[in-house]
Amino acid sequence: MPMPPSRDGYRTRWFLWSLGVLLLATAGGIVIVASGGFEDPSTAEQARQALQPTRHTVIYQVTSPGSTSALITYRADGVNNDKGVDNAKLPWKKEVVITAGPGAAVAQVMAAGGKAGSVSCSIRVDGRIVDRQTANGQFTDVSCSSVVQPGAG
Structure with a gap:
């Protein structure tokens, strides 16, 4: 009688995909923090007014x-x-x-x-x-x- 397919390959792929998503999210967070984060609307308005x-x-x-x-x-x-x-x-x-x-x-x-x-x-x-x-x-x-x-x- 043939053996059912092993779920070990499925678990390995799931783990690798999860690890990839986690690494991508971490890299994105580092880029955002290193570039000064999200722009504060009041800071953007001050910059526009400084050029008026x-x-x-x-x-x-x-x-x-x-x-x-x-x-x-x-x-x-x-x-x-x-x-x-x-x-x-x-x-x-x-x-x-x-x-x-x-x-x-x-x-x-x-x-x-x-x-x-x-x-x-x-x-x-x-x-x-x-x-x-x-x-x-x-x-x-x-x-x-x-x-x-x-x-x-």
Whole structure:
């Protein structure tokens, strides 16, 4: 009389399939954890908002022991609109509003010191000093600049 088929082969295949599924699930979990897990919706929203155009108040200042600067040049819009002031009375101050986003904007001011012996500049963005420089010597130039990121402020 013939013997019934053995169930040992079935058990071996079942065990191997179960082990494979378990290893695949473990590997998937490791990948998720290593990549930072599932994205938190609030984090995703913060990232989107960080790229939205943001308005910033920029204050440029130039000071010197002398009473005038031969030329002051400043970035008026944060991108490429430079303005110049000839024979500016010192101390000089200019407030502009720039928009940063989706890329960064640039705040920049440059001044020629003339015969005064030194000239200084500073930039404030949203009330915080982001750059301050001083150049010494007659007929020297000074430059201050800062990158303004979207969403900051």
